[in-house]
Amino acid sequence: MPQSGILVTQEPAPQSVQVCDLPPKVYEIERNTGPYSSSGLATAGFRTAKYLTEEWYQNNYTRYHEAFADRDHSERNRHESKQLAAETEALSQRTQQDSTKKVGERLQDIHFWKSELQREIEDLETETDLLIGLKLRLERALDATEVPFSIATDNLQCRERRQPPDLVRDVVEMELLKETELIRNIQELLKRTLMQTVNQIRLNRDHKEICEMDWSDKVETYNIDEMCARYNNQSTNIQFHPHSSKFEDSVSTPETWAKFSHDTIYRAEREKMASVNLRLLINNILNDTAEDLRLQCDNVNLAFAKRCDEMEDAKHKLQYHLNKTLREISDQENNIASLKQAIKDKETPLKVAQTRLYQRAQRPNVDLCRDAAQFRLTSEVEELNMSIQALKQKLLESEQALRNLEDTRMTLEKEISIKANSLFIDREKCMAHRSRYPTTLRLAGYQ
Known part of the structure; x- marks a missing residue:
């Protein structure tokens, strides 16, 4: 059904872009009926909503005005900033100098x-x-x-x-x-x-x-x-201390x-x-x-010297007997070593004799005979065992003698050690310590 015209209301522009403050305008859109227009089903229901030329110019003028206003405000702000910076710089210099x-x-x-x-x-x-x-x-x-x-x-x-x-x-x-x-x-x-x-x-x-x-x-x-x-302002070790301007209560x-x-x-x-x-x-x-x-010190030193002489004489006599005991101990140790070697030397012949007897016990049948060789090997084993027993007995006696000598040596050494300890205490500890006895001037407080 043909229509003579359609009233269309312009949609408002987005809020972020405000073109101008004009009231909404109603446009009359005619149907395309010219010689170069199209008609038919392809254009049925078609609608448009375009700005007018005046509105386009008005929008440009608005943008020009906004740009001019922003530049003018920015220039005034720069001028005021420079003036304020100069004033505060002069004030801070005067304050710092004071x-x-x-x-x-x-x-x-x-x-x-x-x-x-x-x-x-x-x-x-x-x-x-x-x-x-x-x-x-x-x-x-x-x-x-x-x-x-x-x-x-x-x-x-x-x-x-x-x-x-x-x-x-x-x-x-x-x-x-x-x-x-x-x-x-x-x-x-x-x-x-x-x-x-x-x-x-x-x-x-x-x-x-x-x-x-x-x-x-x-x-x-x-x-x-x-x-x-x-x-000063050029110092490199300055920093902010926001709370430093507060006075303490105890100042x-x-x-x-x-x-x-x-x-x-x-x-x-x-x-x-x-x-x-x-x-x-x-x-x-x-x-x-x-x-x-100082007088008492001299008396003590004299008593020490006399006592040390007595102990030194007793120590020398004990040392004389100890030296002889040590020589006897050395001889006895050599004797024990010889006895042990003699016992060891008997072990090999005993092994030989016992090995011979063992092997001859393997003879077959009638050859397992008690011949002279068998009797001699048997007596050899007995003689070797008796020799070893005698040597071991003598070894025991020698070791006991050595232990007795060692006991005597320990007794003598203990006595000598006691005398040496007494001499060390009296001579090396006591008398050496007394060599640091203060002089008369030091005892009087002058040194």
Whole structure:
């Protein structure tokens, strides 16, 4: 059925591409009826929806306007960015210069208190050294008595390791007991004198340590601030620390910071003056005991020398008998070796005789005869067995004699070892140890 015209509504453009804000337009599409048009079933139901030429121009103008607006906004943004970058660069440079100046001023304050603390540490150390010089004599004297005491006690302990019958309570032991008692009394006297000096030196060192800790903090702070003052925009070891601008709860103020160092220096001065008054109390008792200690040392050495001579003589006599026993042991060992070889030498003839008897037992029939050869082989086996038994018996006797000699040798060697042990203890351990006995000057605290 033919139609004169169809009303078609234009579909809206996609949201991503907005052409223009025009109202939808109704177009009248005529049926193709011209001379060059087609008709018939092929075109039945055909419809179109195209833009108008005005809409095409309008869409292009819209794109031109959008491009111009974007470029203009971008140019304004670039101009503002350059201006803001220049302003912030100048501000950051001024701020950094001012911070560097403040850090430099802080470095001067730290250097002042660091110098004051260092001077006080040096003064306190000098005063303490003077007190230590006198205390050192007391300590040296006390330490010097430790050496004789350790020598005497070590001598007594070493001599306890002597073996019976050399474990005797002789003159040497009695002199050593006298020496230990004398040294113990001297040590008690020196310790009482040393106690007050040690307490004052401890106080001096405590306050010196407090000053050193404060000085160490100042040095570390100075190094940190000096490093911070050297930082600039070209430094390679800088990085972000987002939370570094927060103040800690325990931070101090410049006033409390300066007062802390002032109070530390004041207390150090007070202890320094106290140590001056103490250096006059230590000079009188250091030379009183050295002579007695050296005299007792000489008495002990003389007793040791006499005892060593007695043990050396007994050791030589035991060694004489041991040498003879060793020679006899060597001869007996050779004898035993000869007996064993003789027994071994009999084994081969015995094998020959027994093999002959065994083979002759294989003779057939009437040839299995008790002839003279058979009797001689039998007697040979018996003689060889008797010889071996006699040699073995003699071997047993020789081995028993060797064991007796070995027992005697062990007894002699044990006695010699006991004497050698006693000599080693008295001469190599005790007397050698006593060679390190302190001199009179060292016992008086001068060395």
